[in-house]
Amino acid sequence: MTDTNCAIAGIGETAYVRGAGASTVRLAAECSLRAIRDAGLVPADIDGIILYWLFEPLDAVDVAMSLGIPRLSWMLNVAGGGNNGAGVVTTATAAINAGLATNVLCLHAVNRFSARPDRSGGPNLLAPFGQIAAPQMFALWAQRHMHEYGTTAEQLGEIAVTFRRHAGMNERALMRKPITLEDYLASPMITTPFRLLDCCLETDGGAACVVTSTARAKDLRHRPVHILGGVCNAWGPAANEGRTADEYTSLGSRYAGPRLWEGTGLRPQDMDFAQLYDCFTYSVIAQLEDLGFCGKGEGGAYVEGGRIGMQGELPLNTSGGHLSEGYVRTMNLLNEAVRQLRRDYAGTPRQVRDAQLGLVTSAPNPGSAVILARG
Amino acid sequence: MSADAYALPLPRPGPDDAAFWAGCRRHELLIQRCDGCTALRWWNAPMCGRCNALEATPVRASGRGTIFSYTTTHRAFSPAWQGKVPYTVVVVELEEGPRMTSMLVEAPAALRIGQHVEVVFEDVTGEVTLPKFRVI
Numbered sequence: 001m002t003d004t005n006c007a008i009a010g011i012g013e014t015a016y017v018r019g020a021g022a023s024t025v026r027l028a029a030e031c032s033l034r035a036i037r038d039a040g041l042v043p044a045d046i047d048g049i050i051l052y053w054l055f056e057p058l059d060a061v062d063v064a065m066s067l068g069i070p071r072l073s074w075m076l077n078v079a080g081g082g083n084n085g086a087g088v089v090t091t092a093t094a095a096i097n098a099g100l101a102t103n104v105l106c107l108h109a110v111n112r113f114s115a116r117p118d119r120s121g122g123p124n125l126l127a128p129f130g131q132i133a134a135p136q137m138f139a140l141w142a143q144r145h146m147h148e149y150g151t152t153a154e155q156l157g158e159i160a161v162t163f164r165r166h167a168g169m170n171e172r173a174l175m176r177k178p179i180t181l182e183d184y185l186a187s188p189m190i191t192t193p194f195r196l197l198d199c200c201l202e203t204d205g206g207a208a209c210v211v212t213s214t215a216r217a218k219d220l221r222h223r224p225v226h227i228l229g230g231v232c233n234a235w236g237p238a239a240n241e242g243r244t245a246d247e248y249t250s251l252g253s254r255y256a257g258p259r260l261w262e263g264t265g266l267r268p269q270d271m272d273f274a275q276l277y278d279c280f281t282y283s284v285i286a287q288l289e290d291l292g293f294c295g296k297g298e299g300g301a302y303v304e305g306g307r308i309g310m311q312g313e314l315p316l317n318t319s320g321g322h323l324s325e326g327y328v329r330t331m332n333l334l335n336e337a338v339r340q341l342r343r344d345y346a347g348t349p350r351q352v353r354d355a356q357l358g359l360v361t362s363a364p365n366p367g368s369a370v371i372l373a374r375g
Numbered sequence: 376m377s378a379d380a381y382a383l384p385l386p387r388p389g390p391d392d393a394a395f396w397a398g399c400r401r402h403e404l405l406i407q408r409c410d411g412c413t414a415l416r417w418w419n420a421p422m423c424g425r426c427n428a429l430e431a432t433p434v435r436a437s438g439r440g441t442i443f444s445y446t447t448t449h450r451a452f453s454p455a456w457q458g459k460v461p462y463t464v465v466v467v468e469l470e471e472g473p474r475m476t477s478m479l480v481e482a483p484a485a486l487r488i489g490q491h492v493e494v495v496f497e498d499v500t501g502e503v504t505l506p507k508f509r510v511i
């Protein structure tokens with residue numbers, strides 16, 4: 001089994017709210033400071049920063065200035081959204097192994113609720129026809145998945161209901177009130193087949209982690225969480241680019257999955273839990289198939305019967321995920337995975353039993369992923 | 376309809392899609408035929424992904440196809456679309472092969488994937504014509 005020889009040494013986040021009343025840079029600085037302190041470090045120990053931004057520009061220089069980091073040997077501002085979360089963590093391990101930096105801060109921060117993106121324009125070949133937002137894009141893929149494989153609204157609902165139940169145990173979660181399948185089915189239709197409860201939460205907040213070498217991580221405050229392997233933005237003809245129905249109903253995980261399993265020598269059934277990029281309920285189903293947890297077209301049936309709950313065969317999105325905890329595009333999923341592997345919730349129903357290995361993904365296409373292990 | 380009255384997003388044609396929008400003005404639905412390998416494609420790429428030729432010739436498509444996928448949007452995602460919901464975005468697989476995104480001029484009560492559609496040209500401003508579709 002290969003290993004990146006890197007680990008996550010610290011994690012941090014802001015509160016996840018709707019109406020932060022704070023600049024995106026402030027959210028970024030706040031979550032970063034918490035991650036640095038969680039690792040038992042101070043800002044001056046950070047010599048690398050990698051971040052990604054979408055809609056609200058963010059620059060690592062501003063984050064470094066805010067934190068009072070005196071100098072950086074490496075930084076990267078990645079333009080782009082959800083697919084980059086696990087990708088920046090993967091890239092941090094590569095930078096560390098290449099000797100470009102030693103302690104790398106990975107972060108994302110958004111005023112996604114307060115600073116609504118401008119949708120008055122858009123791509124020439126989409127916006128004039130009213131396709132202006134992500135829910136419609138995923139809805140088109142989901143509709144085709146339902147047509148091809150018989151995936152049902154109730155199966156999408158099972159995901160929403162399960163993740164909300166997980167969020168009910170999470171004091172950080174934006175939405176904690178339990179919902180039933182009936183609540184799901186009665187929630188307003190946004191864009192068919194997606195109801196309100198199929199969609200993640202527009203959130204203001206930031207989340208960050210500190211990646212360092214496994215050797216250095218051993219001397220830090222927490223038991224390290226090893227990064228066994230990662231994939232940064234694997235891409236192929238899936239989703240919009242997919243020509244066959246099979247490809248059209250896949251995401252970048254179709255390409256990230258094989259790399260991840262081959263690279264680590266691990267298999268889907270080795271995972272004790274997964275935090276899958278749940279911008280919409282449907283993305284969970286597509287990724288379960290792409291990553292080999294089940295066969296193509298079987299994702300809907302896979303999520304039934306409690307399999308993805310805390311006591312199930314594969315607990316998913318144990319913090320409530322993007323659907324119920326908050327939407328900081330993977331980085332909050334990543335922090336939850338670290339907490340599970342550190343067993344921060346030991347002795348409570350939130351703790352995945354005997355958590356040793358966990359998967360965190362980013363979507364849509366391209367797709368990124370990391371496999372984390374208890375140190 | 377005057378440009379002032381039309382408040383929805385309009386295309387800003389560039390080098391890669393100017394011919395497409397000019398075709399729409401003439402009520403012709405154009406796709407691209409690669410000058411190198413004759414493969415047909417939609418307007419998303421300035422180069423042929425099969426043979427890497429840069430040159431392509433616009434050719435007229437029949438305007439007929441089938442619904443590959445669709446979503447009926449009930450909640451407007453920007454103020455401009457507020458008065459337009461519900462409307463249906465469709466991915467149409469053209470008879471010639473390429474797929475394009477458009478919208479239905481009117482969605483039938485029972486809409487399903489695989490239904491046959493044909494293009495309808497809407498002159499929305501003095502300069503812009505949008506190719507929409509109707510179920511046939």
